[in-house]
Amino acid sequence: MATPFLKRVKRRLRRMLSGQPAKPAPKPAAAAAPAAPKAPAEGRSSIDKDAWASAAQEGELGFHKRHNFRAEQEVWWAHVTKDWEALGLKPTGWEGKTIIDVGAGSKLRSLWFEGATLIVLEPLADRYVQEVAWHDLDKADEMYSVPAEEFLPQLVDRGDLIVSINALDHGYNFAEGAKNIRKYLKDDGLAILSFDMHDQPDSMHPLILTDEICTKIFEEAGFRIEKSEKGRRYHGAAGPQATHWWLRAA
Numbered sequence: 001m002a003t004p005f006l007k008r009v010k011r012r013l014r015r016m017l018s019g020q021p022a023k024p025a026p027k028p029a030a031a032a033a034p035a036a037p038k039a040p041a042e043g044r045s046s047i048d049k050d051a052w053a054s055a056a057q058e059g060e061l062g063f064h065k066r067h068n069f070r071a072e073q074e075v076w077w078a079h080v081t082k083d084w085e086a087l088g089l090k091p092t093g094w095e096g097k098t099i100i101d102v103g104a105g106s107k108l109r110s111l112w113f114e115g116a117t118l119i120v121l122e123p124l125a126d127r128y129v130q131e132v133a134w135h136d137l138d139k140a141d142e143m144y145s146v147p148a149e150e151f152l153p154q155l156v157d158r159g160d161l162i163v164s165i166n167a168l169d170h171g172y173n174f175a176e177g178a179k180n181i182r183k184y185l186k187d188d189g190l191a192i193l194s195f196d197m198h199d200q201p202d203s204m205h206p207l208i209l210t211d212e213i214c215t216k217i218f219e220e221a222g223f224r225i226e227k228s229e230k231g232r233r234y235h236g237a238a239g240p241q242a243t244h245w246w247l248r249a250a
Contacts (some may be wrong), residue, residue, distance in 0.1 A: 045174040052172035068106040097160040103167020123147040148177030166234040169195040198241040
């Protein structure tokens, strides 16, 4: 029995021998026009706290509980070392200094600094301790299960170095967090704050921060911007790079 392919060949041969023109090949379907990229959302530095707690924080907890690179100590430490060195920091020379880690997560980047007194602020700290098997929050000298936006008077003027990595864009009131960080920083201290910028909000990244918004808020909080630069994006999805900010007391 002739296959469909052979039948097509025979029909074409008959047309050629009879002088009939071959049927034109069907035109390819028009390619769908690519979707237009979304225009950047309007900047916003705060959202409703209850909405943040129910969406962003629950998402964070679920992410940290799933097995991820934080669970593999060698992999995690390689990432930590690379990130701190990219910011021009060294692990040594911190004896007698106090470091405050704002939005520390379930695994402490700040343990990289040797000999320092380490104070940790993390809104999910208590739940990480209970629910994340590989957490190391118990290695901090002081731990507070509060967001950056919640003021802790006992931390005023204690920080020689304040760091916040991939955290402040996950919060609910950027200006309040910045004001508190400034209060915790010693007059001769340094704050290094690094976080992704976002064109569009999502459940775990509800703020839309821009360089203009951040500059205004930092200056109003009492900081002098020593420098800022772009770096690798922490969040895997497509979007703008992270911005690193080096801040001093104004």
